[in-house]
Amino acid sequence: MTATSILLERNQALAEGFDAADLPILPKLGTMILTCIDARVDPAHILGLELGEAVVIRNNGGRVTDAVIQEIGAIAFMVKQMSGGQGGGFELVILQHTQCGAQRLADPEMQQALKKNLGIDVSQSAIHDHEETMKDDIKRLRSAPEIPDNIVVSALLYDVKTGAAREIVAPKMLGGRA
Template identity: 65%
Template sequence: MSSMNILLDRNRAFAENFDGADLPILPKMRSVIVACGDSRVDPAHILGLELGDAVVIRNNGGRVTPAVIDEIAALAFIVKQMDGDEPGPFELILLQHTQCGAERFADPGVQSALKEQLGVDVSQVAITNHEASLHGDIERLRMAPEIPGYIVVSAFIYDMKSGGIREVVAPIALAD
């Protein structure tokens, strides 16, 4: 049986008991999680998320890229439209993990080969030090004029061996 057939069977089982038709557009926890796309690092499992709890944005390394900034800005805009002039609390959680493939992107040879052979620049997502990259991503958010300063950001590292997460940056408003 192909992977697609397995996934379709799983969806049929999911749809049989589906009760989320009335979930609101805004996530119940008013949170956005930026995490790595690694299949071993699913925020729904790691953080016990239910359907509709949070928006999850996944990419290589769980990094704040220009595309992620655009997505967060668009979400913040929608939240403000729905909430009016006084937007409610809005949290952004950055989640990286140990043993990340984006650590390989720090190798200049890998960067060069990807750039030459595919035209792909991975320098923005390369990770040599998770704590430093998380602090850098928060600074990138602070410097983005399209990201409102009232958004509260925090940062964590998920340990692949223990399954636990460690706080690197406690929740703080981007304007602070």
Template identity: 60%
Template structure:
């Protein structure tokens, strides 16, 4: 079977009923979903997203990598430019999932092999515990000063066995997260 021909055929069915030429550039739900590239984890299906609802960024493990930070910062900049410089907040939803292949990246032997063969250090982005990894990723996004305070972030964990997305972290603005971190750091220095 030629996969490309199959996908083109599916696209022709999609195009035959296409009526979304007037969708705005900015997502209707003012949302970015950052999730894993795993084929079982399609946010359109899981979260009921329609065409034009959200921007979706996918990578190994759904982690807040340097590239993901740059994508989010660029989107924020473009939104601001498109709205005549007014800082525009939007939602970032981090969504990891159970039974993730990125859990294998926590294996030191695999990390070493990837470093030696490809020059890629995956240790920072390995999945070890989704809840704590999502917390780490929220903090990683908050530490990225190029991402504006008005951006809100939340986290979900999708269970591939049940189809259920569980809330791990409620929505909070990066400005609030940064202020709370600053207060905590000041108190710790006490």
């Protein structure tokens, strides 16, 4: 049996009692979560999310990269269009975690090897210090012209050993008004 067949069996069990009547296209909590691709870090489990409550973006380290800025900007634009020009704001939670592989990407030798062998620049994904990295990422969002200033941003650090998430940056509107 392959992993795909196991996943399809699990999906069949979900589909048997599925009711999409309560699932609007916009997330119920008005929330987007940016987190790492690490399999130990599933925001639905960590934060107790239900289907339809939040949009989740995942990448190496849960970092604000150029691609993430484009995604957030596009989603904010679509939300504004879907709400008839009202709003467009939502809450963005940056969720990083301890023992992250992106910490290895901070090693200059690793960065050089990836650049030389694969042509990949991982500098935007590298994590030197979680607290500083998340604060820097919020500054990056604040200075990105694609990102509206009515988005509320916070940052959490999840401990993979204890299961606890700790607030690093309290929720604050990017424009500084909340």
